[in-house]
Amino acid sequence: MSFWSDKRVLVTGGAGFLGSFVVDKLGDRGCANVFVPRSKACDLRDRDAIIRLYEKTKPNLIIHLAAVVGGIGANRENPGRFFYDNAIMGIQLMEYARAFQIPKFVQVGTVCAYPKYAPVPFTEENLWDGYPEETNAPYGLAKKMLLVQAQAYRQQYGFNAIYLLPVNLYGPRDNFDLETSHVIPALIRKLSEASKMAKPEVLLWGDGSPTREFLYVEDAAEGILLAAEKYDGAKPVNLGTGEEISIRDLAKLIGKKVRYAGQIEWDTTKPNGQPRRCLDVSRAKELFGFEAKTSLQDGIAKTITWFQTHVDKHCEINPA
Numbered sequence: 469m470s471f472w473s474d475k476r477v478l479v480t481g482g483a484g485f486l487g488s489f490v491v492d493k494l495g496d497r498g499c500a501n502v503f504v505p506r507s508k509a510c511d512l513r514d515r516d517a518i519i520r521l522y523e524k525t526k527p528n529l530i531i532h533l534a535a536v537v538g539g540i541g542a543n544r545e546n547p548g549r550f551f552y553d554n555a556i557m558g559i560q561l562m563e564y565a566r567a568f569q570i571p572k573f574v575q576v577g578t579v580c581a582y583p584k585y586a587p588v589p590f591t592e593e594n595l596w597d598g599y600p601e602e603t604n605a606p607y608g609l610a611k612k613m614l615l616v617q618a619q620a621y622r623q624q625y626g627f628n629a630i631y632l633l634p635v636n637l638y639g640p641r642d643n644f645d646l647e648t649s650h651v652i653p654a655l656i657r658k659l660s661e662a663s664k665m666a667k668p669e670v671l672l673w674g675d676g677s678p679t680r681e682f683l684y685v686e687d688a689a690e691g692i693l694l695a696a697e698k699y700d701g702a703k704p705v706n707l708g709t710g711e712e713i714s715i716r717d718l719a720k721l722i723g724k725k726v727r728y729a730g731q732i733e734w735d736t737t738k739p740n741g742q743p744r745r746c747l748d749v750s751r752a753k754e755l756f757g758f759e760a761k762t763s764l765q766d767g768i769a770k771t772i773t774w775f776q777t778h779v780d781k782h783c784e785i786n787p788a
């Protein structure tokens with residue numbers, strides 16, 4: 469019998485970017501009872517909706533992925549919503565999971581919880597050593613409070629909540645809407661469109677100097693399921709690759725892959741975000757054997773192919 473065969477798994481946000489891969493992998497592992505609440509029918513900010521959901525689905529494992537997320541622009545425009553929605557969903561889901569005596573709760577946090585100037589690579593021990601980068605602090609801190617809740621509930625009630633900190637994700641099915649997207653889909657879209665229109669130059673946000681680490685979405689989903697299977701501890705755990713790349717080099721890499729022949733220029737009036745991001749990924753390997761498998765080159769190639777077959781063909785490009 470596999471770990472998953474007798475599980476009733478509730479995946480909040482299971483129709484989203486990361487969630488859809490988690491749900492696919494649960495299917496691959498033979499989990500027959502997977503429940504995915506959608507926000508229209510079940511608003512997880514609403515306590516009564518959560519209670520009804522737990523009564524109806526009777527889960528024995530919850531993977532909480534539902535969140536409002538976005539790139540720097542979306543974070544700057546919605547600090548209040550990003551704080552409230554993310555905090556209230558997690559706090560209430562965990563509180564009622566405890567009340568319903570649900571045996572395991574997997575809380576997915578974010579690299580945005582780290583201090584702006586944490587020593588690189590970020591180790592989980594440095595999580596509380598400073599305030600996060602200002603543009604994503606409301607989002608990052610709302611999710612960080614769920615680590616406090618998980619640890620406090622473990623201590624007082626013996627509640628088994630684990631806490632994971634994925635780095636920036638990318639891959640097929642990502643959000644390519646330039647108003648709300650993260651950096652990789654935004655670069656793929658801008659540079660592909662510029663390539664098609666043979667634009668002589670493309671203007672990108674910031675100065676290109678910040679570094680980021682990127683985890684391919686299927687690897688992230690694998691890490692979450694391994695943690696659900698094998699890890700039952702209080703310590704937060706990073707999920708990443710441990711490899712850092714500057715936004716400038718990333719733009720060059722994507723530009724080459726989409727055959728963009730023009731110049732990449734930088735709009736330094738726009739914010740850079742956190743100066744550097746790169747995780748120490750040793751704890752995940754040690755505690756539940758997780759190691760990312762997909763190289764950035766391969767992952768970006770797969771993401772571009774998906775963009776070209778699913779998004780780009782619907783895009784209207786105004787040649788004016």
Ligand SMILES: NC(=O)c1ccc[n+]([C@@H]2O[C@H](COP(=O)([O-])OP(=O)(O)OC[C@H]3O[C@@H](n4cnc5c(N)ncnc54)[C@H](OP(=O)(O)O)[C@@H]3O)[C@@H](O)[C@H]2O)c1
Pocket residue numbers: 480481482483484485486487505506507508510511512513532533534535536537553576577578579634635636637638650
């Ligand atoms: N993407 C990244 O780079 C990244 C990096 C680190 C951590 N994470 C974390 O990974 C998780 C998944 O992120 P993602 O990028 O996959 O996000 P996503 O594609 O935007 O999916 C989030 C899902 O949350 C659901 N949701 C939002 N508000 C809700 C509400 N009020 N009630 C019920 N459901 C609600 C939405 O469901 P509907 O579709 O039904 O509206 C949506 O599908 C999040 O917890 C995020 O913080 C993401």
